[in-house]
Amino acid sequence: MNNFHVIGILGGGQLAQMLALDGFPLGFRFVFFDPTADACAGLVGDLMVADYDDEGALEKFAKQCDFVTYDFENVPVKAAEFVAQNTSIFPHPNVLEIAQDRLKEKVLFREQLNLPVGDFYSVDSYSELVFAVKSCDNDGFLKTRRMGYDGKGQHRITNETDLKKLWEEIDGGSFILEQAVHFNREVSVILARNASGDILCYELCENKHKQGMLTTTLVPATPSKHSDTAFDYAKKIANELSYVGVLAVEMFETNDGLFINEMAPRVHNSGHWSIEGAVTSQFENHLRAGMGLPLGSTEMSKGYSAMINWIGEIPSVSLTSKEKDVYWHIYGKQNRKGRKVGHSTVVADNAQELHTKVVKLAKLLGA
Amino acid sequence: MNNFHVIGILGGGQLAQMLALDGFPLGFRFVFFDPTADACAGLVGDLMVADYDDEGALEKFAKQCDFVTYDFENVPVKAAEFVAQNTSIFPHPNVLEIAQDRLKEKVLFREQLNLPVGDFYSVDSYSELVFAVKSCDNDGFLKTRRMGYDGKGQHRITNETDLKKLWEEIDGGSFILEQAVHFNREVSVILARNASGDILCYELCENKHKQGMLTTTLVPATPSKHSDTAFDYAKKIANELSYVGVLAVEMFETNDGLFINEMAPRVHNSGHWSIEGAVTSQFENHLRAGMGLPLGSTEMSKGYSAMINWIGEIPSVSLTSKEKDVYWHIYGKQNRKGRKVGHSTVVADNAQELHTKVVKLAKLLGA
Numbered sequence: 061m062n063n064f065h066v067i068g069i070l071g072g073g074q075l076a077q078m079l080a081l082d083g084f085p086l087g088f089r090f091v092f093f094d095p096t097a098d099a100c101a102g103l104v105g106d107l108m109v110a111d112y113d114d115e116g117a118l119e120k121f122a123k124q125c126d127f128v129t130y131d132f133e134n135v136p137v138k139a140a141e142f143v144a145q146n147t148s149i150f151p152h153p154n155v156l157e158i159a160q161d162r163l164k165e166k167v168l169f170r171e172q173l174n175l176p177v178g179d180f181y182s183v184d185s186y187s188e189l190v191f192a193v194k195s196c197d198n199d200g201f202l203k204t205r206r207m208g209y210d211g212k213g214q215h216r217i218t219n220e221t222d223l224k225k226l227w228e229e230i231d232g233g234s235f236i237l238e239q240a241v242h243f244n245r246e247v248s249v250i251l252a253r254n255a256s257g258d259i260l261c262y263e264l265c266e267n268k269h270k271q272g273m274l275t276t277t278l279v280p281a282t283p284s285k286h287s288d289t290a291f292d293y294a295k296k297i298a299n300e301l302s303y304v305g306v307l308a309v310e311m312f313e314t315n316d317g318l319f320i321n322e323m324a325p326r327v328h329n330s331g332h333w334s335i336e337g338a339v340t341s342q343f344e345n346h347l348r349a350g351m352g353l354p355l356g357s358t359e360m361s362k363g364y365s366a367m368i369n370w371i372g373e374i375p376s377v378s379l380t381s382k383e384k385d386v387y388w389h390i391y392g393k394q395n396r397k398g399r400k401v402g403h404s405t406v407v408a409d410n411a412q413e414l415h416t417k418v419v420k421l422a423k424l425l426g427a
Numbered sequence: 428m429n430n431f432h433v434i435g436i437l438g439g440g441q442l443a444q445m446l447a448l449d450g451f452p453l454g455f456r457f458v459f460f461d462p463t464a465d466a467c468a469g470l471v472g473d474l475m476v477a478d479y480d481d482e483g484a485l486e487k488f489a490k491q492c493d494f495v496t497y498d499f500e501n502v503p504v505k506a507a508e509f510v511a512q513n514t515s516i517f518p519h520p521n522v523l524e525i526a527q528d529r530l531k532e533k534v535l536f537r538e539q540l541n542l543p544v545g546d547f548y549s550v551d552s553y554s555e556l557v558f559a560v561k562s563c564d565n566d567g568f569l570k571t572r573r574m575g576y577d578g579k580g581q582h583r584i585t586n587e588t589d590l591k592k593l594w595e596e597i598d599g600g601s602f603i604l605e606q607a608v609h610f611n612r613e614v615s616v617i618l619a620r621n622a623s624g625d626i627l628c629y630e631l632c633e634n635k636h637k638q639g640m641l642t643t644t645l646v647p648a649t650p651s652k653h654s655d656t657a658f659d660y661a662k663k664i665a666n667e668l669s670y671v672g673v674l675a676v677e678m679f680e681t682n683d684g685l686f687i688n689e690m691a692p693r694v695h696n697s698g699h700w701s702i703e704g705a706v707t708s709q710f711e712n713h714l715r716a717g718m719g720l721p722l723g724s725t726e727m728s729k730g731y732s733a734m735i736n737w738i739g740e741i742p743s744v745s746l747t748s749k750e751k752d753v754y755w756h757i758y759g760k761q762n763r764k765g766r767k768v769g770h771s772t773v774v775a776d777n778a779q780e781l782h783t784k785v786v787k788l789a790k791l792l793g794a
Contacts, residue, residue, distance in 0.1 A: 064759055081451060084444075084471055086746065087757035087769075104451055104471055339751045348749075356749030379453065382715075382723030384706045390454035392431055402454075 071131025072099030082343035122146035192237040243312035249294035250331040252345035337365025438498025439466030449710035489513035559604040610679035616661035617698040619712035704732025
């Protein structure tokens with residue numbers, strides 16, 4: 061008899077869905093835990109619909125799983141800790157706790173690891189806000205410490221900002237003021253680390269955002285003198301956290317070097333290209349790490365790759381067109397403004413070909 | 428609101444599973460109908476467990492589907508016809524009826540389409556058997572007319588065969604005696620046809636069998652003077668049947684030309700390589716045809732491809748090794764002698780590289 065492994069995922073979004081799609085050909089079974097009945101991972105596996113504080117449901121969920129992991133970093137830490145009492149969970153709930161709080165994250169990077177980050181200030185009161193804004197030369201971002209993603213919960217601070225009015229509008233809470241980092245480009249390192257401490261990094265990803273949301277990733281990023289440093293920083297973080305799974309670290313590249321922006325303790329949107337663009341996708345390697353299997357090669361499958369997000373709407377061309385080296389991923393979510401509903405990937409043999417294909421694809425998508 | 432389409436599949440084996448895995452990224456949902464609770468497609472979608480004569484269950488199944496198709500050709504025709512009263516079904520149940528009966532199939536090929544097949548004789552009695560064997564020069568295969576697959580239900584007939592004993596053993600029923608075709612190689616055409624009559628063929632597949640089961644497929648088959656003819660024959664069959672979906676036609680290549688062996692009205696084991704080896708897999712094109720979408724390009728993604736079946740046992744290397752251009756597919760079925768439990772695919776830029784990779788892979792698999 062074979063023992064087919066069951067993997068549980070807290071959260072049932074597109075990341076959970078893609079983890080399952082890459083895990084099925086390895087014979088893994090999946091169960092998803094999500095408070096929402098129409099969570100899109102339900103399309104491809106068993107969806108347990110329950111709240112994150114429902115310990116009966118969490119216990120039932122955990123007990124059928126070889127190990128549990130996350131679809132997103134805002135899974136309540138308490139739920140993750142409860143699951144940890146019943147089965148293995150990767151990455152460790154401690155990591156979630158740090159990743160959920162921008163302040164703790166920055167403190168880890170700067171104080172604990174001595175890595176470069178833009179200046180930041182904890183803001184819990186109006187007077188702290190005023191002090192922090194002055195320290196940042198009126199040039200920064202006020203962000204909620206918790207539950208922010210895709211540019212949500214962020215306010216640009218400039219000379220023009222009416223701080224009094226802003227403070228009244230946001231109506232209290234815990235914030236961080238981050239000095240604006242004037243960067244030349246944004247890059248991310250996607251790495252996989254297993255429990256033995258083996259680390260494999262994917263090629264450096266160059267990311268373009270619009271209104272805080274990732275729109276395009278190009279891989280490998282055009283080489284710069286900072287590329288090696290980027291990998292060193294990300295590995296340092298992973299080792300410090302005894303990290304198991306795929307970790308994404310976003311960084312800003314400036315004239316003064318690299319600054320770490322944030323980390324995501326999970327598979328990451330800027331790694332979606334790896335499904336077709338790498339020998340082993342970030343999804344498969346996340347599962348391999350959790351499973352204690354050897355990591356798969358992270359080298360490029362064809363040399364170059366790019367990913368374009370579909371935000372708000374599934375492009376109609378995705379069902380009619382089917383071209384060589386172009387791949388569609390529809391998540392099965394309803395169209396909604398500002399929502400990631402799918403993505404497309406292209407692969408190419410060289411940078412020039414990639415550029416040509418991306419331009420053609422963007423035109424096809426009407427992007 | 429998007430309308431995500433629901434596709435039903437009668438039968439829940441690995442073909443249904445792979446149809447779903449390729450359909451998910453297009454946003455399709457799947458429901459499988461199978462009498463067996465552990466049918467392996469259940470790994471990746473909703474499995475309705477009921478018998479094929481349970482009309483209540485069939486109606487419930489059909490009514491939620493945009494269209495229905497098959498995992499295997501031995502789905503009872505009555506069940507398919509009942510489903511057809513409630514939703515679209517492709518290919519047409521008439522095609523199932525022919526494909527389920529070796530005699531009807533051969534009559535279609537030879538009488539209706541004037542295509543070359545080896546000599547064959549209907550055998551319903553001992554005297555018919557004796558006559559047929561004599562007509563075949565004591566060199567043939569006695570096969571059950573119905574429910575045979577993967578070499579099951581077949582008896583080799585030679586000078587040595589004790590016909591009296593054999594007839595007693597098989598204990599009646601409807602048979603066909605096929606004269607042995609002494610072939611140089613076995614090839615298959617995999618094509619996709621949509622309701623508008625568009626046909627796209629994959630490159631010719633060269634297949635190796637062991638004890639009636641497919642073990643290896645190499646694509647494209649080394650070109651021969653018969654290649655064009657093979658495509659013509661398969662297209663003739665598809666057009667005659669007003670076929671919708673993927674059709675596989677197996678043929679023998681001999682010194683005297685091609686002889687058609689049999690057809691499969693579904694995606695086919697000798698087309699599994701297309702998941703990674705072609706721009707559009709046979710699974711996606713089967714769904715596209717059923718959905719009325721334009722067919723996707725059937726050209727090779729990299730030039731060359733091969734598929735090796737795993738029969739009886741999942742090779743342990745499939746979880747530990749992960750090499751470039753080599754892909755594993757574990758179906759999630761229990762190991763069992765003679766059972767197809769998975770397959771591996773390789774892709775390559777040229778024939779020599781493919782050969783090297785296949786030899787290396789076979790060694791890795793212990794095949």
